[in-house]
Amino acid sequence: MTGVGPGPDPRPQLSPGSGAPQVAGWVCTDCGHPLALPAPWCPICRGKLADALWGPAGQVWSSTVLRVPLPGRTPPMVLVYVDLDNGPRVLGHVANARVERLHAGARVALTGASPEGDLLFDTE
Template structure:
């Protein structure tokens, strides 16, 4: 699975090097989006996940009814039908 492959850094234009990371990480923050967004049907759940040894990603949490709690563990899964990054929750931390 790849997060978006950039041919070069958008800030300095240096060539990037491929990197492997994930697929597991820790939820930094999560929310339920309840307003209409073009191309998406509310409500849907999003989470920022700090991948182990990798970047922080914004991903959909398919099937979730509530926002994941910070500190919960999550794993990258197949992209959504809209080709968005997606994660599944592995262990939820009590709020």
């Protein structure tokens, strides 16, 4: 089969601008719903989407420690779902070497992206 590939990276992307790292995304112009992944219209009200930037700060919604080896990754890894301030919920990795999970409600800040393209967060 030709022309079959992995396609575009499905993860949220950092804004290419300078300054503090931010996630490039969208916001519904009708209901204000934030998105970090592309969509043709708002998944809540089908309204139009406008470009937006989210972060760098947010609050941990949930986290876990992944101790299973994955290709290109060395365990243990702390994964976090973060509710970006006034923005969407995104999945990322904890940037520092700690191996305990973060508690819900902990404040974190986006520090950038890993060489693999994963969002990186650290405690504030």
